Amino acid sequence: MGWKSRTSFKNCSPAPQSASWHRMEKIPRFDSRNALSWVRSENSTPAILRRLRLDLLTVRGWCVLGAGIFLVFLAFMFGRHELMALGISLVVLAGISWALALGLRGRTRIQRQLLSAVPSAGEVCRVQLHCLEPATIQEQLPEGFGRGPMLDTPGELEYELIFGRRGIHQLGPAQQIVSDTLGLVRGMVNTGETLEIPVRSELMDLHRLASLGEQMLTGDARHSRSTTADYYDVAIRDYQQGDSIRQVHWKASARQGKLMVRQENHVATAQALLILDTKFEHWCHSGVDLRLSIPGGSNEDLPSSRRFETALSLASGIGLRYSTGGYQLSFRDLSGAPLTSQHRQATSDAAADSDFDSFHAATAELALDASGPDTNASELFGDGLHKELLGFRDEPVIMIFGELTVAQARWLATLARTVRLAEVFILVAHPERYDSVQQELAGTGWKVHLLPGTMGAAGMWGG
Template sequence: MATKRIERRLRPTSRAIGLVVVGVLLGAAAVVFGRGELLALGGFLVALPLVAYVLRLIWRPRLEAERTIYPTTLAVGDRMRVVTEVRNRSWIALEPSSYLDLLPGAEPSSVGGVLPAIGSRINRNEDKRRRRVAYGVDSMRRGVHEVGPLFFDNMDGLGLTRRVLKIGEATEVEVWPRVVDLPAMSVPSGKSGGEVEAGVAQSGDSDDVLTRDYRRGDPLRRIHWRATAHAGELRVRQEEHHAEDTSVVILDTSGAPAVEEPKAPMTIIDLMNEQASPSTAVDAEFELAVSLAASVLARFHRFGYETELFETHAALDGDAESTRTPSEEALEGVMRRLMLTQPDAERREACAEVVDDISRVARTPVVYVHRHLGGEGLAAIRSLSSVASPALALLVSDGPVPPATLTSFTEAGWNVAVYSPARARPFTPVLELEATV
């Protein structure tokens, strides 16, 4: 474990070892040359590190930490604020010390620094008995992570002894996929067809505007302040239609081809975790695909659709399971699934099962987020255009998409949008094509 590797017992520094060596040499010189002052100086140099070591063994610092994290659930790209208050409960003051808060995916400069001296418990000034460590991070990766514990690299005033102190415990945070506003999609208002209007009144000034309860993830610009004041709780303009319709999103979770992938920059967690590989591969295509799937689900949800998420691959010992979210419920469940999902070549392809499940539903919007899936599985997914209204394929690739792939979708009745993680604006389509049938 990383914490076991970092936390070390009290040990002498190179300065202490150097003093002992010099003291021994002076003692030897005193014997050879018969100089008593050299013997006294040598004895002092040897005794000083030993006394410092014994005193530090007897008086060990006792520190307490109270960490506050906001928010504990965030999306990729969001800024997380961490504030840790450190108190000294021992009878001796703590010298200025370097600190490090373990946080995966963070740069050392953002989670580390030097903390001023902390006064002992007998110090009457409360402000001198405590110190605050605060920082913000916006580079968290998708997944479940632990923030902390806090480590102090503590050295005595003479620089003769050193120990690393572990303060507090780790706090778990969830990092959901990033959700963005995608370009407008043609979303039918119901089984009868037609387009959706954004509420009864586009301006939101009319008293007849339809509103609903605020849900996590709703943009602040959609808050209807007049309805909020009347109801006493947050209300947002309702841009949705009849809530009985279902929308389907399919995420390609096939494993990437066996090619050399770009490596993530070394982070402090990689350097200090003895079980971690030298660097961690980042599948930029898959991360963008997950964010696109999450964004599409959020868009359908705002329009009042019941949403259903499928993955093209299932566990070896399980069936292809979907995550269904009714229109009146929040998207926490499906976002947590997307938070944890990973491409895995060992997972079983379940496209036939997915197509069979979707085919039982009347004509419904179907969005397929494509990466590397091919063969019969891709052919089965393309066949869904016959039951989809509309059928939209989002192709994610860091390189040019073969024209044959684009044609295979458009000729099968799919509208196509191509996205690339290599672009400065990855959520802006590189290419958009309409179905030819």
């Protein structure tokens, strides 16, 4: 009775009110960081039945199939042709119902659309599920989210996801609930295609570290003496006596009806270098490190650790702060190889944002380098990076390490004669054991931070 009244109310409601009522519905949200938001239910069906998709048969379906096989056995024993025909009919009936239900796999056309921008870990990502065919669809979310939302089609559904970890997360394939009128088959079959969502590293809030802002200059940094890159902003002005004829802008002069000349205004943009340690043995050093597997979509999972994820969040937060301040950032690993595949096209504020966006997008697939130990344990940087540092004598250099020995710290301190403005972050499991390393770097004039990387981005500053 309640269903009928609700249906009649929907039919009598004006279309604009119905649309507004749907907009007022709360969008379901799924958060992989909340372990208590769902309960994992283990399927008690034997694995062999799930592999052959025989779990689609209901109890009634198994009874019909079993009765058919039993009648065929009796017909064989007693030679009764009518029992044989009846038994074969029951077996064929169950088989046809199973085959028709299994044949629906992949037939339903389901469309997914990412409504929000490419998310970072911890941000809300909105997805729309749409289907024009009549069906009952249950979305299949990545591992860690639990059971997905259900949709009775034709129609659409919007839901929100909060990813707790970066990587290439895979949505789908969705599962369609199939059944027949006789009640012999009921279950879920995979349908539709998958959607890969690249999730970037979490952006660390750097306002908790007050001393960081002393060296990280803001918008006025582009006019400071540390600026090395430049470009020319071309403007048009009236011709003045003494201007060269080569400066005349003939097209602008024709439009204005008077002589116009080019005036090139010199604009400087600050540069900075961020060095991120990506050596596997530096971030997975001992049993204290919590090793993680970052989803790689259709590819293999990426090796990582809790400390390296914290380092990526720190690097992303620093990169965002510098790019919004007008700096053009270069991102390098210890060998000097760029951490982003895109190359700088121009030097401007837009290019500064583009450099950071390219790096932040690359963090979705950034993996640790497990190529092996360094040939020279005392020297951290490769020849290419060492030469590049010569061009950053008065520009900010940020270094983020996962492991630093006393010999490496002593070698690193020799670079202080070349690099004046440097900020060093060492993310280790036990900062109290690195007093000797800190003493080696104490005379450089750099700012050195020994941070407990195992606490994660949220607890690093005591939050």
